[in-house]
Amino acid sequence: MKLKRKKFIILILISAFTMPLISVLYYLGGGPIRNFSGFSIWGALSYTEWIILPFILGIVSTMILFDDRQNDTLKQIWIAPVSKSKYLFSKLLILILFSVLYMFLTAVSTIGGGVLIGFKDINNITLGFLFKKSMQIGILTPLAILPITVLEIASKNNYIFPICATIVYVFLGFILIGFTMEYHPLSIVTAMIIHDIPTVETKEAINLRNCYINFTGFSVISFVLSVILLKKQDY
């Protein structure tokens, strides 16, 4: 509810059309897109998942936490009382909902782009693939952003550091895709998304088991650390 009437949210959601739009222009400019499956990968699964969505989620989560501190509503929340873990869990849930909505809009605009171009292979299978992968990204990416939450909470009233950290974190996750996908949460999300896409090749075979273990470990440790930090702070 706190996001209600925040016009920024609408503007951010509009950015869900970015990658599909770029993909359309890329295709028209002679880019290596042959069919709707390939177009879906560019429109919804590439830069959206690597850079745009994680970045937006990092910033939105900073904004949510910072707003509560700045408006002093955080004190009211603790007085209510609301437990620290419930508070964080609710924030995570909001992020996941927002993320899923964002990916849904991306998927819809990708379909729109595909229809505009006139791809012949838009059918139940390709659409199902697109939505399935979009929803996977929508749910996993907020969890991959949890390490940033630790920094946001540690920074208290400073929003600059978490934003910079988001830039660096997202950038590192993107670069590491080319090296190893098992250690950075965002790279792990990429691995989990692409492991069953036959047209995508990776430098090394993806060890899904390691990916799941590492991803779970990062998420759980980040969440627990965030709760501990919240408990230790003065208000």
Next chain:
Amino acid sequence: MKNLIIETKKLNKKYGKQIVVNNVDLHIEQGEIYGLLGRNGAGKTTIMKMILGLVSITSGEINVFGQKLKGNEQQIYPRIGAIIETPGFYPNLTGTENLRIFAKLRGMTRKDCIKHALDLVGLSYNDKKLFLEYSLGMKQRLGIANAVMHEPELLILDEPTNGLDPIGIVEMREFIRDLCKKNGITILISSHILTEIEQLADTIGIIDHGILLEESSYKDLQKKNRKYILLKVSSTSNAIRVLEQKMGIHDYEVENDTMLRIYEIDRNMGEINKLLITNNIEVLSSQFCSDTLEDYFKNITGGEGIV
């Protein structure tokens, strides 16, 4: 008639359909303390913001120092010091560093002006505390220091005692009085605290729901305040019956079962007491009183009091 430092003519401010300031005509004379009195949300701060250009004017005119404000802001504003709402400063800087920035922007070259301003408000020049560590009272003091640092001719203070402790409030009151009397600075001060305005203002403007209901000197307001005989009796209903029938007193007000106000103060209190006692009505106390500013405010705004 003294010079008018601030004069507004049919000043209006609308937000959509909501009228926040409604045809306000303010007259603030040179060298006086003008108290703008009203409840929270009455429009006091909005008027001040309009004078300072922080909020646009829907219609009307503002003259400051005898000039139209519009178009002459660059000449007028350097002669004004102000605090509006909570004073804003840079949290990563100390109080002195903050004032140094504003002094520089004002083109102030005197090196001691910052120290002088801080001394006036009781803050230390050499304090290493950052603004983000300041208490509410310290923030308010720094705001005052910033407002007076450049020796303005006009001060606009929006609830300046906000956040101050009782001693601080007294000191602030004396400080404001001194600024006006010793330095001849004209001060426009707003408050929702009656006693503050009562003790400070030469002229009081009472504003309610954006309308300036009254603009009088404090002396005139005191005169207007009704005087009455306050009686504490065993039964007001019996007392009224006797006073009406035997003395023809009709201008009165019943406060409760035992308290009664008689506004016909030319009547002899001794006679009233004697009449009531002889009619078996106990008189527990009787005294001359007059309405306070709060009573006057309640009457004029038709409300429950100032909140």
Next chain:
Amino acid sequence: MKSLIQTEFLKFKRSRILYISIFGVLIISATVLLQGQHIFYGEKYADKSGWLITAALSLGSFYILPPLFALIGSYSISREYQDGTMKELAIIPVRGKELIVSKLIVSFTFCIFLTLLLFVLELFTEVILYTNKLTILEMIRYLKQYFLQGIALFFAITPLIAIVTIFRKGYWLSVIFAMIYSFAGVFTSQSQMFKSIYPISASFCFSGFYDVSGMQFMIACISLIISLLIAGIILRSARVYRME
């Protein structure tokens, strides 16, 4: 204006944004170093003379520098609304447009500093760690590229900084848009037609990173000037001091 600029610098005292931005630049350098360990046809990328310097500029310009620049610029404007100091400045009075221009000038200075810091880091890495033999002329050429790239990138993102005067506390909106705006340059740089038109890729044409024709260089310059003009139009219509 001089005192405005001086006070803008003073406002950054003890501010963490500079340290954090420097950290961001260090990360670019570290990442490029990591990327340089890739082996291509039996040779590490980093062993090639000038590879680290060019890769850092490319990577930084597409992913990190524009959002960082947008953050610095929009932070300096947004903080006045956050801290409530905008009304104090209005009362002085400081002309709103002059205030914003002084902030842009100071932000520009920091951004050029960051770009040149990146250059120094890469030069150090090339010359000291990899003993790559760069001639003085090459060093000057790269320095020129970095300097011009920094200027061009800042020009390209000024419209995004300017929108903070409308969204006020929405500093992070400009950072998000800068991120998307900058990496879209990855695509436009692959198109002969769009690379000099789209401001981010046009910065590479302007700095000499890309070998372009005279016409493409002119178009790149016009594109960057248009970015500045758009920023100017946004600032003209902004009501910097209005509290409503």
